[in-house]
Amino acid sequence: MPEFSRLVEGYRRFRTTIYPAQRERFDQLALTGQKPELMVIACSDSRVDPAQVFDVNPGQIFVVRNVAALVPPYETTPGLHGVSAAVEFAVQVLGVKQIVVLGHGRCGGCRAALTGSLDGNAPGEGGFVANWISLLRPAGRAVGDALGTEGREAEQAMEQAAVKISIDNLRSFPFVAEKEAAGSLVLRGAHFAIADGELAVLDNASGIFAPA
Template identity: 55%
Template structure:
């Protein structure tokens, strides 16, 4: 029996329980969404923002990618999935807050730290390597200060959040709203091992929520 079949079974449970309990909510959501928060999170199957924050349907607009990264603003060719989601959330949905959510034991960060993916194997596209090179500058700083062990992994997970927050401010529509007090940016890292959420403070340190 396939895992997809198990997912269909899960759908039946959802449709017969949670959906019925929230039927009014789903009817309301059918006419549109108005989330106040956007979360940029990792694709990792262990780190679901709705589960971590106990969010109800329609409350959070989420985009997920390898290592929860935001590229800098740029125009021209290419497929800018994260940038498109950001533009939609900020300019159309007019969210009031954006959270960059990193996490512990992140495979994308681990690959960035080790540099093992720099040379794509024959037949592979090297897409992950090209994506996580967004962390190259932070990687050099982290290796210099913390090495490439567990301490370096944790440090780069935190630095990755800071990189994404800095890149968010390169988008004109983000910068304008932040400076006008209409949009707030946040950073946090969720530790899978102990379940703790550490939030980025104004002084650049991460403290338990």
Template identity: 65%
Template structure:
């Protein structure tokens, strides 16, 4: 990593000095990306963007919880609030991906009875997909690549639906001031697919 930092300082940092100088004054991204923490799925790399272009939140399975105000620490909700209300982003992109371990855990419930520190935190987090899991299991069962891909797609749809439960997002959606976009990145072939809001299906972006 130190060597990589050196390449950054000698390469991109030098080539984009003007851009970095502008960013000292603040950030104004137009797009928020909610992506998985998986090390193979870097939205900045996949979308080939410059510093300051996208506001990114990454977590297990790229999940957004529904709007709620119960006591607790709401990290994803805080990031969504900041991006929408303060940065005034125009688009929120949820980027699911192939071979997602979090979605597989939600599908198989393999960590369901594990204590915290041994998978329990993951199991509790992906329980956000319990409702979305039911039709997937009914059609595909709870194992196999078809079931996993269906669960990955369902997770993106669920996060998009949960975003719309935030009142400040719902208001902006009604006024046409923001757009919610679901995507899925296939690690196996490097292709990005987009969710069709009407059909609920995904099709590759050419």
């Protein structure tokens, strides 16, 4: 298929240009394993690649991506907890020193949480997404009451609120809260605007996002 063919072509460019330039790094990573100091929780959106946004090399960031860059609250009920497993591995095994929740502009998941456009849909018709972004329902109501559910101002407020919710939920993990209290782990929030390529960083004290 032409879509996969483009990936293979990209791999060939990688193999002949990037890989030789990074060969020493890849050899070292293969021998010693990964030891990133930073985890990034980002959206699955194809327009926002954390490695590209932050211009990092292989082995420097541990990344988990999902719809709207969400972290669910800590829970121990049976189930498949993919994000929780990634957080646990990053913090407890890799020993990352910082976790960055990276939201972004024009996020479809955040927009759906704001407008409720997928509420009531069946699995396969948006139901899985609706259930996932229900984590944002309280924030969606608050933003909707203050700014309405349409327009960039409301959408950006929703996107930034989602980052704050994920950071709050990270603190519900006992091992995250313990390390943050001890000063060995820092939680950060950021928002990348696709339209102009600008990154805003959350000030934890004021709760305000400001240009990086």
